[in-house]
Amino acid sequence: MSLEREEPHYFGAGPAQLPTNVLQQAAKDLINYANVGLGIGEISHRSKEAAQVIENTKANLRKLMKVPETHEVFFMQGGGTTGFSSLATNLSAAFVGKHGITAPAGYLVTGSWSSKSFEEAQRLGIDAEVLVNAKDYNNGKFGVIPPETAWADKLKAKKYSYVYLCENETVHGVEWPSLPKALTDSDIEIVADLSSDIMSREIDVSKYGVIMAGAQKNIGLAGLTIYIIKKSILDDISAASDDQLREAGIPITPIAFHYPTVVKNNSAYNTIPIFTLHIIDLVLQNLLKKGGVEAQQKENEEKANLLYGALDKHSDFYNVPVSKSCRSKMNVVFTLKKDGLDDKFLKEAGARKLTGLKGHRSVGGFRASLYNAVSLGSVRLLVKFVEDFAEENA
Amino acid sequence: MSLEREEPHYFGAGPAQLPTNVLQQAAKDLINYANVGLGIGEISHRSKEAAQVIENTKANLRKLMKVPETHEVFFMQGGGTTGFSSLATNLSAAFVGKHGITAPAGYLVTGSWSSKSFEEAQRLGIDAEVLVNAKDYNNGKFGVIPPETAWADKLKAKKYSYVYLCENETVHGVEWPSLPKALTDSDIEIVADLSSDIMSREIDVSKYGVIMAGAQKNIGLAGLTIYIIKKSILDDISAASDDQLREAGIPITPIAFHYPTVVKNNSAYNTIPIFTLHIIDLVLQNLLKKGGVEAQQKENEEKANLLYGALDKHSDFYNVPVSKSCRSKMNVVFTLKKDGLDDKFLKEAGARKLTGLKGHRSVGGFRASLYNAVSLGSVRLLVKFVEDFAEENA
CATH class of the missing domain: 3.90.1150.10 (Aspartate Aminotransferase, domain 1)
Incomplete structure (x- = not known):
């Protein structure tokens, strides 16, 4: 059975092309991983082999993105769409845990994905506001990043639980050139969707409260999402009791997506798709080798x-x-x-x-x-x- | 690169051994699927190839389980643990949609998994009751199925939104021999976790309101969960507005796990892990060939x-x-x-x-x-x- 292929020239928006050598190694490991006689997808998610894959992937990710000690890395199922809901409920809970009161979330809308994320927060009953909508600055169409002056004053006028942005909007081809200064100069938590540009350029992870990125563009197959979160935010989420959240009107996050629970269980609170994670690990190893x-x-x-x-x-x-x-x-x-x-x-x-x-x-x-x-x-x-x-x- | 292996004798509880011929075909398709020049995991989840994989898997599943026309089949990420939360919120919403009022959910607890599912419903703020706990009938330990007389009267005494059971408890090795008569004789919706015994024995799907089953035991890799749901329940969920649910105190289900939305989008509302689904399809084809x-x-x-x-x-x-x-x-x-x-x-x-x-x-x-x-x-x-x-x- 051949594992060769002609090098593709595929420009699809995701799921996207992966390095052929990564897929070839993964194909072999699907059947017999590290000579244990079983494929990596057949082994218990609590086995030492699976634990090693989780550790390696985290270590390689930390190395490639220079993740500081202040931040934790974890993995969950559910894609970016699940991120839209879990970010809204976890980050709102963190604010309650830290301050004892609620505050609205602010969204910088520059394309379909940030727009969808805002809608999901609202739908779940989170108090969410659009700080700026790029359509208002371009004749009703996405295609620009509005000037910071358009929204920076709002930020100063009141407290926000977090500010959300999508760094690269795949549908409209719009990318933030860098994090806005009005955010990095403030002490507000920045929550960013990096699904389509993670590891495409160097960033300063210390500036972010949470980074969320679906794997299926730059780093793997669909089915896993990477999270990098400030440890203090995890503590803040844990500090908010369920009763406190119910009283504050913040929806309880389903346990499989409750960030402190997932971190405490090393991303294996429920069964982590270990084959999908192994592919991410192989992509990261490949990227390290490339420089x-x-x-x-x-x-x-x-x-x-x-x-x-x-x-x-x-x-x-x-x-x-x-x-x-x-x-x-x-x-x-x-x-x-x-x-x-x-x-x-x-x-x-x-x-x-x-x-x-x-x-x-x-x-x-x-x-x-x-x-x-x-x-x-x-x-x-x-x-x-x-x-x-x-x-x-x- | 060799795709051979000695046949394993692996008795792990899951993720579990898969047929070697299935893995070999999947390995090939990971690199070049149906000669399109790309692996099945690299192709858009909206491509005709991906749509065909979704259709084939659904058709083979319907055939193998003799799923009647009254029921719909769909796939989601998140494993059984996400099922615990999504079943509780969707089914509670269905009851509100149908009756305009809420009712408690009833749980038949026979081991760790049904116990965890009950706890998650409660944690989310769903009104949930244990109808019976098998521990009470076996000196504080799981290992029996209590007699129906122990709980059947409760069922008759008031309305329940649904009754939940886990057909096979992997930790304690306890399996319901068949659905309890007290349930099949009533008109209550039966919600069943079949994660560890789906397709291990013939069942009458028409008796179930919802079947939920993680793939990683009998039918594939971790990362996808199969749902079979009565179409009338989908209609009932759709009939409940978000405002009505908020008023009734039922948590809004995150959009990626809102059953009618997932079904309307043919399981691809968000990016479906298509390689993981393809493996399920190969397992089902293999099972069809085996009889x-x-x-x-x-x-x-x-x-x-x-x-x-x-x-x-x-x-x-x-x-x-x-x-x-x-x-x-x-x-x-x-x-x-x-x-x-x-x-x-x-x-x-x-x-x-x-x-x-x-x-x-x-x-x-x-x-x-x-x-x-x-x-x-x-x-x-x-x-x-x-x-x-x-x-x-x-």
Whole structure:
């Protein structure tokens, strides 16, 4: 049975391409892990082998992201959507635990995902406010990051339990260039969704209250989500009793997503999908060998510059509906200015084995996702096609 | 790279052994699925390939379990522990949606898992009652199924939103021989955890309101949970507005676990772990080829009879702390009557490559799990060892 494949050039937005050598090792380990005679997915989540996978993954993640001692790392099922609910209830509980009173949560809405996260907090009955909605600054469409002056005064006017943002919006191709100064200058807890740009660039983890990231873009298969949380927030959540929360009107978090419980049980309070975790570990080992996040960031910048450069060079033919100051390095969104060529674009790209380029159904056009596992070589082939197509169809 | 392995004889309680041919096919599909040039875990969960995997798995599951048209099948992340919370909130909402008022939930507690499920419902603020606790009928220890007369009158005395049971308790080795008549004779919704005995024996799905089953024992890897639900319950949940639930004091279910939302989105409201689902599909295809649940049940009965037979034959040496009328066919729990031989038992079993036999830390002794993928051959080797050990150490 062959475990070989031709290197793919897949630009899908996620689940996304993974390094072939990682998948080959995982395939072997699915059947017989470390010569124990069983696959890694068949072993008890409380076995020493599984515990070692959890420890290795945490250690490699800490190393790659330079996670300080002030922060804890853990893993849960449920994807980013479960993060939307669990972040809202855990962080609201933390505020009650620390201050004995409630405070509203603030959301910086810059695309569909931050918008969905806000809606979920509201739906659960959390007191949540939109601090700013980027649509209001761009004729009703996402595509910009509003100036901090638009919302920084609100932050100062009252207490917030936390402020939430999504660092990279996959649907609209909008990425925060860095954390806003109005937040990092304040003592408010920053809660950030890094699902689509985790480990794509260096960040200062100490600035964050919580980082949440689904695995299925840069670091693995769907089915596990990474959390990095300030230890003091864990203590604050634990300090809030269920009765206190009920009185304050904060929903009790389901036990499988109660952060202190998950951390206390080393991410194995319930059965952790250990094969899925092992793939993350292999991806992290692979990234360490490649030179870590610093080297990956350089490559990602080169990939994004090449592609945006080609689109801008043919700006009479292609449109990039995102402000230059916040163009995503992970998801390059663009449309054709001429009507009627979309199908032809996809077909001819497919003929060159460039796949996964269709835009999100809610925005149309095209989207090239340049996650960590998409090689510079694949991007060069895409750039060549983008230029050829513009020249042939201008 | 080799995908071969010696056939394991692994009796762990879960995650559990899977058929080697299933894992071999999955390993190949992890790298290049159906010749699309990408692994099944790398493809969009909204692609036609992923949609086909979801459809196939549902169809095969319906076929194997003879799921009637009145019932819907769906998949979620989060394991049984997430089931404990999502069943409590969704089913309580269904009662409000149907009757406009709340009613308590009733729990039949026969071991750790039904006990944990009850505790979680209470913790979330659901009005939940223990209808019967098996410990009260066995000197404070699990190991029996109490007579229906002990709780059937309570059922008649008032309305319950649902009655919950765990069909097979893995820690204590206790299995309901069949659904209790007091329940099937009533019109109350039966909510059952089948995590550890799904597809081990034929059941009549029409009798159940909801079946919930984590995949990692009989049907796959950890990371996905199967739900089979009466369609009318979905309608009832949808009929309850968030405001109505808040007024009734029923917690709002996180959107990723709101059953009608998941069903409406064909189990892909959020990103479904498609590789994990594909393994389930391969396990189901394999079971269909082996003759379905009927054939599997016969084999499971033979396996359990052989092992309990050997233990009973040496009843001066081994103790089975479970009443004969409810001995689990999936998890055979036993202890040695002599002290000081436990380590020797495990060591000598290991020398014959019989592994995963250590009992749960909360009960000690030994546990041989005889899930679907554990072959009759493996059980025969275990039986031989059990007899030899008794004879050599009597």
